[in-house]
Amino acid sequence: MRPRxxxxxxxxxxxxxxxxxxxxxxxxxxxxxxxxxxxxxxxxVLYAFFVQPISSAYGLAELTVKATPLVLCAIGLSFGxxxxxxxxxxxxxxTLGAIAGGGVALWAGxxxxxxxxxxMMLAGLLGGAAWAAIPAYLKTRFxxxxxxxxxxxxYVALLLLSYLVHGPWKDPQGYSFPQSRMFADSALLPLxxxxxxxxxxAPVALFVALAAWWVMARMFIGFQIKVVGLTPAAAGLAGxxxxxxxxxxxxxxxxxxxxxxxxxxxGPIGQLLPSISPGYGFTAIIVAFLGRLHxxxxxxxGLLIALSYLGGETVQIELGLPLAVAxxxxxxxxxxxxxxxxxxxxxxxxxxxxxxxxxx
Amino acid sequence: xKVPFFKHTTILLGAxxxxxxxxxxxxxxxxxxxxxxxxxxGDHGWTYRHDQGRKAIDxxxxxxxxxxxxESVKExxxxxxxxxxxxxxxxxxxxTTSFGFMNPTLKVAKSFPNVRFEHATGYxxxxxxxxxxxxxxxxxxxxxxxxxxxxxxxxxxxxGSFPIPEVVRGINATTLAxxxxxxxxxxxxxWVNTWYDPGKEGAAAKALIDQGADVIMQHTDSPAAVQAxxxxxxxxxxxxxxxxxxxxxxxxxAIVDVWDSYYVARAKAVMDGTWKPGDTWDGLKQGMLQMAxxxxxxxxxxxxxxxxxxxxxxxxxxxxxxxxxxxxxGMQKVAAGENLxxxxxxxxxxxxxxxxxxxxx
Numbered sequence: 001m002r003p004r005x006x007x008x009x010x011x012x013x014x015x016x017x018x019x020x021x022x023x024x025x026x027x028x029x030x031x032x033x034x035x036x037x038x039x040x041x042x043x044x045v046l047y048a049f050f051v052q053p054i055s056s057a058y059g060l061a062e063l064t065v066k067a068t069p070l071v072l073c074a075i076g077l078s079f080g081x082x083x084x085x086x087x088x089x090x091x092x093x094x095t096l097g098a099i100a101g102g103g104v105a106l107w108a109g110x111x112x113x114x115x116x117x118x119x120m121m122l123a124g125l126l127g128g129a130a131w132a133a134i135p136a137y138l139k140t141r142f143x144x145x146x147x148x149x150x151x152x153x154x155y156v157a158l159l160l161l162s163y164l165v166h167g168p169w170k171d172p173q174g175y176s177f178p179q180s181r182m183f184a185d186s187a188l189l190p191l192x193x194x195x196x197x198x199x200x201x202a203p204v205a206l207f208v209a210l211a212a213w214w215v216m217a218r219m220f221i222g223f224q225i226k227v228v229g230l231t232p233a234a235a236g237l238a239g240x241x242x243x244x245x246x247x248x249x250x251x252x253x254x255x256x257x258x259x260x261x262x263x264x265x266x267g268p269i270g271q272l273l274p275s276i277s278p279g280y281g282f283t284a285i286i287v288a289f290l291g292r293l294h295x296x297x298x299x300x301x302g303l304l305i306a307l308s309y310l311g312g313e314t315v316q317i318e319l320g321l322p323l324a325v326a327x328x329x330x331x332x333x334x335x336x337x338x339x340x341x342x343x344x345x346x347x348x349x350x351x352x353x354x355x356x357x358x359x360x
Numbered sequence: 361x362k363v364p365f366f367k368h369t370t371i372l373l374g375a376x377x378x379x380x381x382x383x384x385x386x387x388x389x390x391x392x393x394x395x396x397x398x399x400x401x402g403d404h405g406w407t408y409r410h411d412q413g414r415k416a417i418d419x420x421x422x423x424x425x426x427x428x429x430x431e432s433v434k435e436x437x438x439x440x441x442x443x444x445x446x447x448x449x450x451x452x453x454x455x456t457t458s459f460g461f462m463n464p465t466l467k468v469a470k471s472f473p474n475v476r477f478e479h480a481t482g483y484x485x486x487x488x489x490x491x492x493x494x495x496x497x498x499x500x501x502x503x504x505x506x507x508x509x510x511x512x513x514x515x516x517x518x519x520g521s522f523p524i525p526e527v528v529r530g531i532n533a534t535t536l537a538x539x540x541x542x543x544x545x546x547x548x549x550x551w552v553n554t555w556y557d558p559g560k561e562g563a564a565a566k567a568l569i570d571q572g573a574d575v576i577m578q579h580t581d582s583p584a585a586v587q588a589x590x591x592x593x594x595x596x597x598x599x600x601x602x603x604x605x606x607x608x609x610x611x612x613x614a615i616v617d618v619w620d621s622y623y624v625a626r627a628k629a630v631m632d633g634t635w636k637p638g639d640t641w642d643g644l645k646q647g648m649l650q651m652a653x654x655x656x657x658x659x660x661x662x663x664x665x666x667x668x669x670x671x672x673x674x675x676x677x678x679x680x681x682x683x684x685x686x687x688x689x690g691m692q693k694v695a696a697g698e699n700l701x702x703x704x705x706x707x708x709x710x711x712x713x714x715x716x717x718x719x720x721x
Contacts, residue, residue, distance in 0.1 A: 162720075175483050175706055177524050178524060197440070268437035268440060269437050270463070278434035278436060313441070316430045317442075320429075
């Protein structure tokens with residue numbers, strides 16, 4: 001007898017909202033076994049992982065700083081994913097946004113006026129969008145698979161950044177180490193509270209999430225995106241242009257990723273480095289699906305994933321647990337989130353499929 | 361006379377409990393020392409050696425210190441948070457052990473004037489930030505001499521991490537030494553753009569072997585290249601740690617970083633209140649750099665040459681960057697009878713004559 005998954009007829013709305021909580025509880029239960037096996041006191045580890053990182057104003061600010069690029073990228077990706085357009089290259093678009101926006105900061109130099117930040121943001125948006133335009137063109141013109149083209153362009157973007165900070169944009173006073181000059185103060189994002197790194201990017205990300213919700217729920221373009229994703233044939237009959245939606249979703253995704261990249265270099269980093277992102281563009285794919293491609297869900301998922309990084313650091317510092325244990329724990333969280341999600345939508349049946357009337 | 365193991369443990373445990381009890385009553389709080397690593401402790405290379413240094417502090421001061429480590433911290437926005445968290449949680453001495461942690465370290469140091477920071481391989485100091493590094497190039501010279509004698513194909517493969525001065529210096533030191541003993545030998549460089557990625561490092565080693573290299577050198581942190589060399593039956597030189605057991609047949613020697621005594625001295629200075637910022641660049645002489653045991657397959661005359669070079673560098677009679685030195689284009693960079701000064705060494709961004717390929721810009 002082999003188990004198989006059978007789609008449930010109706011998905012319980014309560015269960016959809018309850019699954020993340022169930023997943024969290026399951027993670028805590030199995031995590032506790034893991035921690036106890038390592039000779040730790042499980043409640044202490046859970047406290048250090050989930051509570052301690054956000055038990056101060058500074059910690060909350062750090063959580064937001066970490067979640068901002070994840071949320072921005074994931075919101076951008078969710079438009080495309082809803083319409084079955086699979087942009088895997090947000091990391092590259094993020095990098096290009098950082099290059100374009102950072103380039104403006106370096107070009108403006110020390111004498112930059114108050115116009116430089118808006119110009120950098122615009123350049124970040126355009127840089128990311130331009131990088132996403134390449135897969136959009138290749139897809140609409142040659143029907144090239146955007147999964148491959150967007151992913152491959154990520155590596156091109158990283159090498160371009162590497163070239164710039166090793167070559168033309170290298171800090172002349174930097175002993176030929178690969179990094180740009182530090183940005184002038186006027187080219188750095190204003191901090192929202194003293195003593196933290198909370199910057200302008202956080203409210204922007206929040207605004208983008210709300211705007212995305214409005215677009216998807218209230219605007220015609222949002223309706224088109226959903227129809228193309230759910231039933232392409234119906235979209236064709238209704239005369240929705242898949243070509244146009246491909247361009248719109250990829251450009252939006254690229255622009256938001258580019259903005260996220262600019263916020264990283266103009267915010268917490270303050271200069272261009274060979275590596276500016278620990279893979280936010282890729283993690284954002286997980287965030288997008290964890291948030292069920294819904295803007296509010298993405299906001300929460302972004303905060304949860306950000307917390308799991310902060311918690312991973314805290315258990316190392318406070319309890320001396322190795323990073324690998326934090327990684328296993330993060331993996332458990334994702335596993336249970338996905339598993340509960342599957343079981344809410346499908347039931348496990350044993351044996352061969354029996355054809356019944358209700359299955360039709 | 362054999363005493364059952366558990367008896368020992370019980371006695372030790374009992375002693376430890378009593379000692380701990382005494383400690384809390386008799387002594388003040390332990391000094392908290394934090395470490396930020398760029399790779400995992402188990403990289404068997406760079407980070408592993410720094411963690412040995414951390415353990416040396418533990419061993420030297422016992423209950424008087426408490427050390428903390430955070431591993432695999434990304435160079436970028438994350439580093440500042442980790443360093444700040446260590447400073448805010450009462451760590452009074454913090455070692456940040458990768459070049460990319462430089463600006464975050466300085467930023468955090470500004471807001472924690474009472475915390476001392478030690479940054480490895482950087483060049484910016486402040487009132488509470490010191491820098492330190494080892495003169496890896498001295499070891500590269502010895503490795504280059506051995507490689508020049510051991511190679512049959514006259515091609516040395518070199519796996520570079522990032523084209524920063526520290527790495528370029530290593531390639532140049534190797535090449536200059538190589539040419540001393542084997543003018544026909546060449547160095548081929550592959551850049552992997554990472555400090556730690558066993559997959560990439562192993563692939564780079566195989567690519568170099570396919571191009572005819574029969575000695576593989578690395579400036580990356582995992583033993584993958586040594587393993588690849590062992591598999592393909594060519595020689596390898598390890599980096600940062602003794603990597604012999606990853607390729608007992610291939611491993612000629614390794615340039616081993618020994619941070620232990622520096623770390624212990626700095627922790628002691630903080631305890632005694634004598635810590636001062638500065639820049640330390642020690643080498644074979646001070647023992648911050650050591651050569652791993654030489655492979656038994658190295659012929660006696662080659663071994664003697666390597667050991668003599670080691671002794672001469674320690675004595676100060678041999679400088680790996682003694683003139684005349686020409687760059688790739690044949691332009692003279694150092695005149696005969698002169699040595700390249702430390703400033704030029706620290707900012708080195710050109711290849712010496714004999715390195716194949718162009719330095720990535």
